[in-house]
Amino acid sequence: MIKIGETLFLDIRKPGQEAQKFQCKVEDIREDHLLVTYPSNLRTNKSEFFMTGTKFYAHFTTKDKITYKFHTEMTDRKKEHIPLLILTFPGEKNLEKIQRREFVRVDTAIDIAIHPTDYQFQPFTAITSDVSAGGCAIILPEQHRLKEGMELKCWMVLPLKDQHRYVKQKAKVIRIIKGENGKRDKAPLQFMKITERDKQHMLRFCFEEQLMFKKKGLL
Structure with a gap:
């Protein structure tokens, strides 16, 4: 299930404080522990030092797009x-599945370009109403030809603090939400084959947006 080379995401959660999020690579897997690279902060993109005994909440996503979580503790360096x-690693039998809804979703407007996989409709540009690492x-537009279950390609630019990141993904239309009282229709999209790098960019962007909302007192 978990493999060497897997990207592992680590959270440090302290009562009353903002969760700190990190990522690292699994370099080796033993019976009851993992050897990982030094974790880098998703917000600053810099590696950080941790004391022995530091506890983390960890999660990773398999090639089958199933995400698992577990609690772990740093026991040593090598x-x-x-x-x-x-x-520490509890073993694959003790991992817990994460439902897709557990991905952090933030309400934010990002320009997005929508293209068909074939010739079902003319490409168009739109604005997101929310985004997460699993979709958006x-x-x-007032005149659109999107339908539930349709597959499409989307391009968006994530305005991260250090630089803009371009995300290109294949997505599936989950449903069409009809607009009421003069509002436009909305379409939730699910990313179908998101790359590990793009997922990391999306997670980092959502984290930065959440942090900004909290600073402004909007969360």
């Missing part, structure tokens, strides 16, 4: 070809 951390919802 120097091989690169410096590594040793984390878009506000549709």
Whole structure:
């Protein structure tokens, strides 16, 4: 299930404080522990130092797009070809599945370009109403030809703090939400084959947006 080379996401959650989010790579898997690269902060993109005994909430996503979570603790450091951390691992039988709705979703407007996979409709641009690492919802033009179950391609630019990141994904229309009282239709989209790199960019963007909302007192 978990494999060498897998990207592992780590959260540190303290009561009354904003969760800190990190990512690392699994370099080796032992019976009851993992050897991982030094975690980098998703917000700053810099590696950080951790004390022995630091506890994390960890999760990873398989090639089948199933996400699992578990609790872990840093027990030691090890120097091989690169410096590594040793984390406890409860075993695959004790991993817990994460439902897709558990991905952080933020209400935000991002320009997005929508293209057909074939010739079902003319390409158009739209604005998102919310985004997450698993998908997004878009506000549709008045005249559109999208239907539930339709597959499409989408391009968006994530305005991260350090630089803009371009995300290109194949997505599926979950449903069409009819607009009422003069409002436009909306379409929730589910990313079908999101790459690990794009997922990391999406998670980081959602984290930065949440942090900004909290600073402004909107959350």
